[in-house]
Amino acid sequence: MLPAVTVSGEQPGPGLWKVSKGDHVMWVLGTLTPLPRGMQWRSKEVEDTVAHSQEVLEAPKAEVKVDVGFFGKLFLMPSVYSARKNPGGATLQQILPPQIYARWETIKPQYFGNDRRIESWRPILVALELYKKALDKAGLTGRNDINKLVFNLADKHGVKRVPVKYKLVVEHPRAALDAIKQTNLHDISCFNQTLDTVQNDMNDLTRRANAWSTGDIESLRSFTVNDRYESCLIAVINAEFAEEMGLHDLPKRMEQAWMKAAEAALSNNAQTFAVLPMEEVLAPDGYLAQLQAQGYAVEAPE
DSSP states (O other): OOOOOOOOEEEOOOOOEEEEETTEEEEEEEEOSSEETTEEEOOHHHHHHHHTOSEEEEEEEEEEEEOOOHHHHHHHHHHHHHTTBOGGGOOHHHHSOHHHHHHHHHHHHHHHTTOOGGGGBOHHHHHHHHHHHHHHHTTEEOOOHHHHHHHHHHHHTTOEEEEEEEEEEESOHHHHHHHHHTOOOOOHHHHHHHHHIIIIIHHHHHHHHHHHHHTOHHHHHHOOOOOHHHHHHHHHHTSTTHHHHTOTTHHHHHHHHHHHHHHHHHHHOSEEEEEEEHHHHHSTTSHHHHHHHTTOEEEOOO
């Protein structure tokens, strides 16, 4: 099968979802990563909608604050670097099941050549680096510049931006790093699914990215690319140190923060513009589905 080619040049992106109750409405843009590296997003519909909104509701995100001074941060840098390595100096060959390591050996030369340093990294970090290199080779980018462009439009038209953040303060960063360095993340599933993505799903990722760029909603609904992100997230939040740091229920807390902000915006504003990851827009149990279950009307774009 020939590799899919990414679209380039100016593209409109998808239409907007409408969430409403009475005469109060929230227009939602679903964003996606990865996207074509050579695509330039231009949407008159989005700019007009942002310009006539009272607020722009940002996508939910976690903000990790380290309770340590500047010199403390410098002191921690060697610890951060060493935390990328497997506990006890184990190598990937020692950690991974033989069949998975054999797959890694066939893929590695295409992206890392003869680099031996990465063999001592934790599987989840190797997976992250491999994924970035595979995207670059496919003409895709994992950067989400769409959010920034929407925020620039809000600033241009003097529309208030409402960040949705769950703040996580790490009060004892050195103890946290020591715990991370000594903990196995149980991230083999993440590594294995990333191998699957790189070997089998790059064409689908490219076609999905093209579908977003051209506004093809039906095609976006049809893609079932394996969820490497989910397995990698689970590897972190199920680790032994996660509960101590407040990571174990982070996705739920971010969801709650966004739902609270969305309900407030729908109550207070005649019109709100919101940005959400496309999976939360399309998922049967995603954020928009939850609003619909609470009595809001949700309409997909034509």
